[in-house]
Amino acid sequence: MDFEVIHSLLAGGNQSKIVLLVMDGLGGLPMKEGGLTELEAAKTPNMDALAKKSILGLHQGIRTGITPGSGPAHLSLFGYDPLKYIVGRGVLSALGVDFDLKKQDVAARGNFCTVDEQGRVTDRRAGRIPTEISERLCTILNEKVQIPGVEIFLEPEKEYRFLLVIRGEGLRGNITETDPQVVGVTPVLAEALDESSEKAASIVQEFVRQAQEVLKNESPANMLLLRGFAQLPDWPMFPEVFGLRSLAIAMYPMYRGVAKLVGMDCPPASMSYEEEIDLLEEKWGGYDFFFVHIKKTDSYGEDGNFENKVHEIEKVDVLLPRILALDPTVLIITGDHSTPCAMKTHSWHPVPVLLNAKMCRPDGIDKFGERACLHGGLGVRFPAYDLMPLALAHAGRLEKFGA
Amino acid sequence: MDFEVIHSLLAGGNQSKIVLLVMDGLGGLPMKEGGLTELEAAKTPNMDALAKKSILGLHQGIRTGITPGSGPAHLSLFGYDPLKYIVGRGVLSALGVDFDLKKQDVAARGNFCTVDEQGRVTDRRAGRIPTEISERLCTILNEKVQIPGVEIFLEPEKEYRFLLVIRGEGLRGNITETDPQVVGVTPVLAEALDESSEKAASIVQEFVRQAQEVLKNESPANMLLLRGFAQLPDWPMFPEVFGLRSLAIAMYPMYRGVAKLVGMDCPPASMSYEEEIDLLEEKWGGYDFFFVHIKKTDSYGEDGNFENKVHEIEKVDVLLPRILALDPTVLIITGDHSTPCAMKTHSWHPVPVLLNAKMCRPDGIDKFGERACLHGGLGVRFPAYDLMPLALAHAGRLEKFGA
Numbered sequence: 056m057d058f059e060v061i062h063s064l065l066a067g068g069n070q071s072k073i074v075l076l077v078m079d080g081l082g083g084l085p086m087k088e089g090g091l092t093e094l095e096a097a098k099t100p101n102m103d104a105l106a107k108k109s110i111l112g113l114h115q116g117i118r119t120g121i122t123p124g125s126g127p128a129h130l131s132l133f134g135y136d137p138l139k140y141i142v143g144r145g146v147l148s149a150l151g152v153d154f155d156l157k158k159q160d161v162a163a164r165g166n167f168c169t170v171d172e173q174g175r176v177t178d179r180r181a182g183r184i185p186t187e188i189s190e191r192l193c194t195i196l197n198e199k200v201q202i203p204g205v206e207i208f209l210e211p212e213k214e215y216r217f218l219l220v221i222r223g224e225g226l227r228g229n230i231t232e233t234d235p236q237v238v239g240v241t242p243v244l245a246e247a248l249d250e251s252s253e254k255a256a257s258i259v260q261e262f263v264r265q266a267q268e269v270l271k272n273e274s275p276a277n278m279l280l281l282r283g284f285a286q287l288p289d290w291p292m293f294p295e296v297f298g299l300r301s302l303a304i305a306m307y308p309m310y311r312g313v314a315k316l317v318g319m320d321c322p323p324a325s326m327s328y329e330e331e332i333d334l335l336e337e338k339w340g341g342y343d344f345f346f347v348h349i350k351k352t353d354s355y356g357e358d359g360n361f362e363n364k365v366h367e368i369e370k371v372d373v374l375l376p377r378i379l380a381l382d383p384t385v386l387i388i389t390g391d392h393s394t395p396c397a398m399k400t401h402s403w404h405p406v407p408v409l410l411n412a413k414m415c416r417p418d419g420i421d422k423f424g425e426r427a428c429l430h431g432g433l434g435v436r437f438p439a440y441d442l443m444p445l446a447l448a449h450a451g452r453l454e455k456f457g458a
Numbered sequence: 459m460d461f462e463v464i465h466s467l468l469a470g471g472n473q474s475k476i477v478l479l480v481m482d483g484l485g486g487l488p489m490k491e492g493g494l495t496e497l498e499a500a501k502t503p504n505m506d507a508l509a510k511k512s513i514l515g516l517h518q519g520i521r522t523g524i525t526p527g528s529g530p531a532h533l534s535l536f537g538y539d540p541l542k543y544i545v546g547r548g549v550l551s552a553l554g555v556d557f558d559l560k561k562q563d564v565a566a567r568g569n570f571c572t573v574d575e576q577g578r579v580t581d582r583r584a585g586r587i588p589t590e591i592s593e594r595l596c597t598i599l600n601e602k603v604q605i606p607g608v609e610i611f612l613e614p615e616k617e618y619r620f621l622l623v624i625r626g627e628g629l630r631g632n633i634t635e636t637d638p639q640v641v642g643v644t645p646v647l648a649e650a651l652d653e654s655s656e657k658a659a660s661i662v663q664e665f666v667r668q669a670q671e672v673l674k675n676e677s678p679a680n681m682l683l684l685r686g687f688a689q690l691p692d693w694p695m696f697p698e699v700f701g702l703r704s705l706a707i708a709m710y711p712m713y714r715g716v717a718k719l720v721g722m723d724c725p726p727a728s729m730s731y732e733e734e735i736d737l738l739e740e741k742w743g744g745y746d747f748f749f750v751h752i753k754k755t756d757s758y759g760e761d762g763n764f765e766n767k768v769h770e771i772e773k774v775d776v777l778l779p780r781i782l783a784l785d786p787t788v789l790i791i792t793g794d795h796s797t798p799c800a801m802k803t804h805s806w807h808p809v810p811v812l813l814n815a816k817m818c819r820p821d822g823i824d825k826f827g828e829r830a831c832l833h834g835g836l837g838v839r840f841p842a843y844d845l846m847p848l849a850l851a852h853a854g855r856l857e858k859f860g861a
Contacts, residue, residue, distance in 0.1 A: 084819055088511060092819070117859045119840070120847030121467065124860030137860065138463065147861045397817075401858050403851040404819050405835075426822050435837040
């Protein structure tokens with residue numbers, strides 16, 4: 056839905072409260088023919104009781120058949136069509152390590168790699184060196200690389216991956232990557248794709264030159280490759296578009312990062328689900344919209360640990376009465392994508408969603424699960440980015456369109 | 459879905475096999491109130507058993523309420539939005555008669571018609587002359603019309619209709635039609651709509667002049683009208699877009715033609731369903747994607763022969779175990795459009811579809827039929843062109859979108 060249309064219909068605020076409770080990777084699959092999914096197997100008496108008074112369905116984050124990454128999946132839940140609002144890889148890396156990216160910063164995703172004596176890449180991932188080695192190399196580079204007029208930040212990600220951020224005046228990130236994507240050739244020179252990116256490109260070239268010097272006696276990672284140069288996008292911000300004072304409550308950097316990207320307030324990370332709900336209670340008066348993120352459902356999905364994923368869902372069910380006690384006007388319970396234990400990875404399967412509100416039209420479904428949601432009033436495979444207009448509508452925050 | 463997005467997510471190939479089994483005109487209607495549709499009436503124990511392990515739904519080829527022609531309906535099944543990928547009528551005519559159209563050929567759909575002594579059209583279809591008369595007239599014209607520098611081909615279609623193809627260097631087909639669409643006026647002069655089509659337009663004018671001379675003493679068809687000038691479209695090819703070595707198995711020219719149009723390999727027409735499955739078995743190792751077309755369900759629909767349409771569906775059900783024995787990664791069973799016997803023509807009604815794959819999320823439906831599919835996990839009235847992304851996803855051939 057067009058943001059301008061939504062924004063033009065905003066009713067000017069009321070006392071309503073909207074809670075978006077996201078169990079990461081919620082959607083699942085049976086482990087064997089005729090079996091139950093994780094959500095179907097979980098004992099969720101509170102969610103099932105709520106389902107009876109709610110409207111259910113299955114959404115998809117990107118498009119039919121497309122498996123969402125975490126960033127785009129959350130953008131879609133926040134109302135942003137992820138095919139229209141595309142985040143550069145460098146920015147996603149920054150979000151993932153909780154780096155506080157500023158407007159003019161240029162960020163890139165880096166790989167430590169191995170080159171031979173002629174400087175030709177022999178291993179683009181340096182034998183997948185462990186994170187600790189990357190940490191050490193980042194520390195050395197942060198100390199030794201010096202470029203006048205700019206600050207350089209390197210932060211390790213997982214294994215051979217790291218984040219590079221260049222901070223300075225007048226930088227633009229429209230720069231070609233240095234990763235040749237194949238072995239047997241030397242890294243490519245970073246080049247500006249437009250005039251305004253020339254300053255940043257020459258800084259990247261100088262950075263690479265110095266880094267090569269610093270790393271040359273290391274082994275196996277004696278060089279680096281850079282790609283996905285990007286800056287914070289210039290998007291309409293969530294609080295303005297939807298007229299909602301918005302708070303993100305999450306334990307992991309990526310999710311706080313995506314929320315920050317669209318302008319939500321992000322207090323420091325909570326340490327447990329209980330702390331997340333504590334924070335929700337504490338901040339209840341000061342905000343209109345609350346994004347509450349539950350991580351471990353996805354982690355156990357990635358591990359293929361069916362029992363633990365079921366248990367995480369049940370833990371959330373136990374906490375649900377605390378959320379309901381706050382009497383939210385609209386409560387949405389869903390996931391960002393599916394992470395079936397049977398696949399140990401994100402998948403394209405549609406994601407169960409429950410929308411509860413006083414003014415919702417109940418659909419007669421009294422269980423929260425993939426198959427039950429097939430028969431719900433929200434339908435199957437609707438775009439996740441339709442949830443925000445639905446939330447606003449059920450919160451009485453949208454005027455009618457036309458006279 | 460944008461082809462570029464799909465193409466950018468291709469995972470680089472694997473051993474998976476995708477079979478798209480199309481029963482033409484599969485969708486139907488009850489013949490009387492409270493009755494069953496053709497598919498519901500058919501005894502399909504194999505499809506029903508498969509349904510239990512599959513995900514079902516109803517697709518539509520073009521848009522809601524729009525009755526698809528065979529060409530656009532198949533393009534949609536192949537992943538091409540038929541409102542975006544439009545085939546000229548002349549090209550469709552060529553596909554329908556198995557004419558081997560070349561890149562620079564200009565094709566048009568022709569009508570034999572009747573004109574009076576002043577050359578004014580009195581019957582645009584020459585009293586719907588039988589196909590044999592059209593055949594004779596095409597033969598005469600092929601012999602007598604001579605235009606230096608180009609080859610002219612006329613091929614009879616059904617009744618008064620024929621195909622005209624002009625072959626030569628530097629031809630472009632952006633030409634106005636000669637059919638005035640009303641009687642009482644003379645045929646219109648074919649004119650170029652752009653500079654590059656001027657050569658072809660003048661050839662068409664000369665062709666019409668000579669044809670009028672050749673036909674003037676025939677009766678009742680003593681003239682012809684031309685429309686739908688077109689050339690082979692310059693589209694992204696199916697095997698490249700989806701990264702699939704693709705084979706079309708069909709008995710009738712139109713379907714082999716549409717498959718050829720998008721770049722699938724098309725061996726000579728099979729003579730029976732059994733031969734189609736023989737070919738599928740024989741070619742199994744050499745391809746990733748197999749389009750298998752079943753024609754007669756549609757033919758009996760057009761005849762209004764309910765019993766025979768039911769029987770054709772049952773014949774396919776009997777062959778299904780041979781397809782399943784090949785262990786396809788993804789098997790889609792569907793139609794291209796509905797051809798209800800009650801209507802004796804194509805219709806807009808959504809088309810039942812069954813998608814079976816190890817990683818599909820079963821929806822608890824255990825029968826393949828229109829009403830059963832209403833409750834399936836694929837939903838109702840979804841675009842047929844979403845089936846290809848779904849097939850690729852279930853075949854493990856797509857990377858996730860974003861990090």
